[in-house]
Amino acid sequence: MGYFLPFLFAFLVPIASASDLLGTRCFDTGKNYSASILDVERMLLFQIAQHGGYSAATSGSGSSAVYGLLQCRGDVSLNDCIQCGKDAANLLRTQCSNQADARVWYDFCFLRYDTENFFGKSDSGAVILYWNVNTVTDTAMFERKLKGVMDSVRGQALKPNSGGLGRDKVKLSPFNELYGLAQCTGDLPTAQCASCLADAYTYFQDNGSSCKDQQGCRVLSNGCYVRYEIYPFYFPLYSSPKPTPVSHAYLSGRKKLH
Known part of the structure; x- marks a missing residue:
């Protein structure tokens, strides 16, 4: 292929x-x-x-x-x-x-x-990004909070019997919270799940990425789904999500399975 x-x-x-x-x-x-x-x-x-x-x-x-x-x-x-x-x-x-x-x-x-047996193999090709067009103001603080919540959800997703799912939230201010979610497909062993989530997280950190310093971002690949927002988006919803303009990017690539 x-x-x-x-x-x-x-x-x-x-x-x-x-x-x-x-x-x-x-x-x-x-x-x-x-x-x-x-x-x-x-x-x-x-x-x-x-x-x-x-x-x-x-x-x-x-x-x-x-x-x-x-x-x-x-x-x-x-x-x-x-x-x-x-x-x-x-x-x-x-x-x-x-x-x-x-x-x-x-x-x-x-x-x-x-047509290829992809079960249990990490595949970071064909990535889709959605990002909030609004940027954060205090980038240093936001990066710390984002790292904390993503470390938490990745840790949850890698635990046995978690179904590959992790979700958490952290306070940004007395009135605002940052929500995060990570999930791998059910066929991926722990090592491959960790690799997929690590690859996805680079889109939040990379200065060349459209997600860098944005108020929200989704990364969807063949093996995992990672998202953060400054409003609740996963269930149960504690309040209604805010209507927010987003941008979409499709990075089509086929990478060798490993």
């Missing part, structure tokens, strides 16, 4: 509800995998309904095999998880017809098909 050089495309979009579409990506495999894709889709949706949160499935063998993964965000309800999985499958069926190297990100879930 070929690898693609990174490119960057950014534009302003209105704030979306948490279950809305965040991005899709299809890679042309040059072969029709429709039957295997449908088999994998049915298995993923059945398992997610039975067990909730995470499912993985395979159909076919050898060069005809299709591997699929459906991961819901760990704080959403089972009903929202199932609905998100159905929406994701329907979207890939339309936008990535018969292409078994495809993925779609929603804020509630992530669905991926591939």
Whole structure:
């Protein structure tokens, strides 16, 4: 399978509800995998309904095999998880017809098909960024607080039986808090989860990143989801999120699995 050089495309979009579409990506495999894709889709949706949160499935063998993964965000309800999985499958069926190297990100879930066995392997390609267009004023203080909350959520996500999920908040001032969330896909062992989260966190720190010193940022990759905001965005919501202008960037790249 070929690898693609990174490119960057950014534009302003209105704030979306948490279950809305965040991005899709299809890679042309040059072969029709429709039957295997449908088999994998049915298995993923059945398992997610039975067990909730995470499912993985395979159909076919050898060069005809299709591997699929459906991961819901760990704080959403089972009903929202199932609905998100159905929406994701329907979207890939339309936008990535018969292409078994495809993925779609929603804020509630992530669905991926591939012709390579990616289970348990770290893959930091095809990163999506969403960032708040407003910048922080006291950057030094904010960086300290951000590091603290992200260290906390990463630590939680790496604990056994955590489902790969961590979430926490920290006081910025008497009236404001910083909220953070991190989650890995359920197939990743601890070491690969830690690697994925570390890669994602660099987008918050890198001076060349659009997330640097912004009031909020989301990083979505093939193996993990990391986000921070200055308003509550994960469940349970203690107050309604503020409408905030955001920017979106898609960095499409295929990196070798390791």
